[in-house]
Amino acid sequence: MVGVTAAPADVATGSVYVARLLTDDAMASLQSLDRTLVVGPEEPPTREEILRRVPGAAAIICTLTERIDAEVLDAAGPQLRVVANTAVGYDNIDVAAARARGVVVTNTPGVLDRATADLTLGLILAATRRIAEGDRFLRNGTPWTWGPRMMVGLDLSAGATLGIIGLGRIGRAVAQRARAFDMQVLATPTRAELDDDERAAIQIVDLPELLRRSDVVSLHCPLTPQTRHLIDDDALRQMKPTALLVNTARGPVVDTDALVAALAGGEIGGAALDVFEDEPHVDPRLLGFEQVVLTPHLGSAADATRSAMCQMSVGNAVAVLAGRPPLTPVS
Ligand code: GLV
Numbered sequence: 001m002v003g004v005t006a007a008p009a010d011v012a013t014g015s016v017y018v019a020r021l022l023t024d025d026a027m028a029s030l031q032s033l034d035r036t037l038v039v040g041p042e043e044p045p046t047r048e049e050i051l052r053r054v055p056g057a058a059a060i061i062c063t064l065t066e067r068i069d070a071e072v073l074d075a076a077g078p079q080l081r082v083v084a085n086t087a088v089g090y091d092n093i094d095v096a097a098a099r100a101r102g103v104v105v106t107n108t109p110g111v112l113d114r115a116t117a118d119l120t121l122g123l124i125l126a127a128t129r130r131i132a133e134g135d136r137f138l139r140n141g142t143p144w145t146w147g148p149r150m151m152v153g154l155d156l157s158a159g160a161t162l163g164i165i166g167l168g169r170i171g172r173a174v175a176q177r178a179r180a181f182d183m184q185v186l187a188t189p190t191r192a193e194l195d196d197d198e199r200a201a202i203q204i205v206d207l208p209e210l211l212r213r214s215d216v217v218s219l220h221c222p223l224t225p226q227t228r229h230l231i232d233d234d235a236l237r238q239m240k241p242t243a244l245l246v247n248t249a250r251g252p253v254v255d256t257d258a259l260v261a262a263l264a265g266g267e268i269g270g271a272a273l274d275v276f277e278d279e280p281h282v283d284p285r286l287l288g289f290e291q292v293v294l295t296p297h298l299g300s301a302a303d304a305t306r307s308a309m310c311q312m313s314v315g316n317a318v319a320v321l322a323g324r325p326p327l328t329p330v331s
Contacts, residue, residue: 014058014079016317019045019066022086026310033318051075059317063087065279070097082320086313087300088112088170089250090330091223106316106326110169111308112300117173119299120248121181123272124162124216127244128154132293154215154242157182163214165230166221166249167202168192174218175202186210211238216246223250231255236262242269248299251276260285263292274299 009015015036020043021027030037038053044065045053050072054060057076062068064087073080073094082104083093090107098105126132130153137144137151144150154160162178164171167190175185175198185202188210194202211217217239221227231245231254239245245268247254256277262268270291276282279297286292300309316326 009056009058009077009079011058011079011081011321014077014081015056016059016061016321017054017057017076019050019060019062020086022061022310022314023307025307026314029311029314029318033321035321058082059084059321061086061313061317062092064089064092067092068098069094073097073101073103082106082317082326084313084316084320084326086309089222091250095330104320104326105330106313106320106328107330108309108312109328111312112305113169113173115302115305116170116248116299117177118302119274119295120170120174120218120220120246121177123246123248123274123293123295124156124218124244127246127270127272127291127293128156128160128216133290136290154244156216159184160215161186161213163187163210163217164202165207165210165217165219166190167194167204168220170248171218171220172198174220183216186214207235208238211235212240214243215240216244218246219249219253221249221253223252228252229255229258231259233258233261236267239268241266244269245271246273247271248274251279256283256286263289 015038016030016033017038018030019040021039021041038057040049040053050066054072054076058079058081060068060076060083062083062085068083080103083098084106085093086108088107088109090105093105095105130151134151161184164175164185164187167187171187172192175187178185179201186205187202188207189204229252236258259271260283263271272293274295275297282294286294300306312328316328320326
């Protein structure tokens with residue numbers, strides 16, 4: 001453990017620790033706060049740097065790459081009021097530890113649904129229509145001519161079935177886009193209130209049925225103790241041997257060892273992964289599969305979306321420091 005000495009501070013004078021440089025507009029909004037800003041680098045700060053810079057903070061504005069646990073909360077000091085995550089997923093934050101210390105935790109729901117759903121459809125197309133593979137093929141200088149049997153992929157709009165695990169905001173945005181491709185849509189049970197169109201178009205089924213019937217299985221659930229390794233050996237065995245697994249949620253929802261074995265053994269047809277179990281490390285075994293498409297956690301990486309996320313996390317911190325309710329507290 002890194003030793004830290006809490007700087008004397010109270011809520012009124014506490015600093016704002018911005019763990020990573022946010023978008024320019026969000027950084028400009030922070031300037032209006034009459035508080036010391038402790039701003040981290042563009043790259044993820046090391047644990048040691050977080051523990052060194054957080055003492056005295058009344059607000060921590062972080063991203064999904066920083067683990068905010070009891071040690072960091074205690075290092076900040078008793079004046080800490082809010083941890084504002086610049087992400088919708090908040091599995092990087094020990095919410096119970098924050099609550100126990102009277103610290104509000106906020107996230108950024110709603111502003112990244114469309115961008116993440118767009119990327120999901122991009123990954124589905126990249127894998128099923130072999131776009132990434134075709135790109136590699138040409139870059140490698142492979143000789144070719146057009147042919148009726150050349151690099152044929154799955155025809156999404158010829159009745160392919162998409163199974164959505166996690167029909168929340170992002171899952172629903174994915175379903176909407178999939179319907180534009182004439183896909184049949186299945187989803188696991190949801191607490192979301194579906195509208196009439198969604199109720200007519202999306203068939204709610206249990207997980208085994210979804211795994212058995214889907215040509216594409218797409219993950220949109222949060223990472224919780226219940227969803228860690230939800231996609232394991234057993235789940236993969238239930239999928240079609242031609243099916244594509246898509247993960248734009250969180251890496252640990254999929255058991256990587258099980259996925260590698262399923263790909264190697266032909267138990268599933270392919271995978272498209274934007275997130276990884278031990279980010280930013282990508283298991284090198286995944287790189288060897290032609291039928292796997294990989295992107296570096298780009299789900300929300302679209303300009304207006306990133307700006308909205310950063311403004312929202314700043315807005316949450318500003319609200320709590322001003323004694324107002326947070327805009328988007330985690331439940
Ligand atoms: C991105 O992964 C997020 O949770 O916002």
